[in-house]
Amino acid sequence: MQERERERERERLSTSTSTIQLTHREHPGRGSPSPGMRVEFAPLNIPLRRRLQTAAVLQWVFSFLALAQCCLAAFVLLALSDWWLLALLYAGWLWLDWDTPTQWGVEGRSGSGAGQCGITSGITSPLMLVKTVDLDPKKNYIFGFHPHGVLVAGAFANFCTESSGFSGLFPGLRPHLLMLPFWFRVPFFRDYIMCGGLVSSCKSSLSYLVSRPEGGNVAVVAVGGASEALDARPGALTLQVRNRKGFIKLALKHGAQLVPVFSFGENELFDQMENPTGSPLRRLQNRLQSMMGIAMPLFHARGVFQYSFGLIPYRQPISTVVGKPIPVVQTPSPSSEDIQRLHSVYLQSLTELFEEHKHKYGIQEHQHLRCI
Template sequence: MTKEKTQWKAFLEAVSTLQWVLSFLFLGVGCIFLSVYLMFTSLWPLPTLYFIWLVIDWQTPERGGMKARFVRKWSVWEHMRDFFPIKLVKTAELNPNKNYILGCHPHGIMSAGAFTCFSTESCGFTELFPGVRASLAILAGLFRIPFFREYAMCTGLYPVSKQSLAHLLSKSGKGNAVVIVIGGAAESLASSPGVNTVVVKQRKGFVRVALEFGADLVPVYSFGENEIFKQVIFKEGSLSRRLQDLFKKIMGFAPCLFIGEHMAFLPYRTPITTVVGSPISVPKRVLPTEEEVDHYHRLYMDGLSNLFHEHKVSCGLSESHKLQII
């Protein structure tokens, strides 16, 4: 009986994780094709009415999104959490009377740690940080995709645009923790097992926003994120890498050639431990100077490096592992 239950649980975990991977890869494209296809069928009034609604509702993602985030509590996310498993670790208190920008690293192929810990309730963020609301900000262009945008907003996702961040940090009260995967597409291209590379040296926009709204900075590192897929890394300057960079420049995300453990798409069952570091106090400066931006940017990189080295051994890495910040 126990064996059968264990097999059923493993099946639920695999299916739950697979649906997330397939949604990440194909749901947006599928929604676009479905919208176009329906326009040439007898159901054309449905997409027509939806597009009228889309024009009316165009700014909603930048204005706090949807209030009902029922998708965040689906049990499917708990099964996905258990697949790897994924764990959220708290190292310091976050004052619910302040706002925060959490910089999450590394991006990995799909940011499984960031999504599970901050866009679902499966890892217990609310219990670990009472009074603080986590909001994961993703590529703004995804909120222009019909139907997909509603699904994204239901999970509590937000565009990583200036207007959206300004709303979350100034018009939504206190206790907001906006999570940004700082390295983005450039960092995803460096994702590979055994690699601990983060792209942040030239990424200062999040620091400027933190200063403008007086939001404290918090470094976050997801140990194991780069281990769940194997990626083909093309050499700098090669034709394949140039094509990847061109696509990234045009579309905002990079096409990665990767493979998982089963059926290519199912990730390796490698533990992911997302560690939330100590907040870096940031003053409010409506017009921050470059010197101020550089100062807090250095403090952030130092905090990220310290977080990595303090927790790497307990999270499965050897003492010899180094963090490369580029």
């Protein structure tokens, strides 16, 4: 009798183990593989188009994480080699071109990034830009992009390339994604990102864009910034926006129209190590951010030829919804009350945009934005 009960218990444990293994196979790449778990390799018969997409995304991740360091090392090696004259000539050009990311070069060199459309076409499947209303090309706009995510993938794909057809949806508008000024000081790398339509996120750059009398400029601001990236993980709906009012002030000063933008799926592309507020890791990340100005999220996803670990984003859909513009009356010297009033209207519009569209993209009824 006891032997029969032991046999039933062994069968029950075997069934439970099989269920766990099946669940892992159905969701390859989610989370770090536990010790002893097999690596989930990609099938050999994946179509060539998918392979090319993966290669394109690998190039994008490399550009985001390591290209700046490689460009800086290349400049130093060039300066120390027999070709030092080329480095000297570039240094002279860099000195003459120092203010380009914030002045005339914002429009003179950068573009919509149509030439880079292949780079991000495989970041996720599908990538979709959703227009809710038409935008007047005679006006200037500030797009508040939410959430930041780990690598701002949706903002780059939609507004620095033609992967989702921005120019067709919004004819006459030229998008420019704002990036930390630090990156525009790195030799060679600065020229690369400027050709993709990125501009410095400093105040003078944003002011130049939205003050052009001919209109047609769109400044895309990842409002949550680097600090929000430290909380970017699947299911996260917390936005750092309540104390972000600089873009509101500039919108009032120049009369630019404010447009809330929410990118559904942005936080689903990567997993991140647990770093709750107050933990040693989070304190270290906050300290590095205060010193360097950039976030250091410890993230992971899938690999190139396997689904269990790596830095390639999961093949999850990104749906970036562009909301209705908020009319802004130009106020050359806005008061604190003016800024707070418009900021409240912006938060309300952002919340309404999220609530209106969340059901289409897998967000449950009980889930809501949390703005801090």
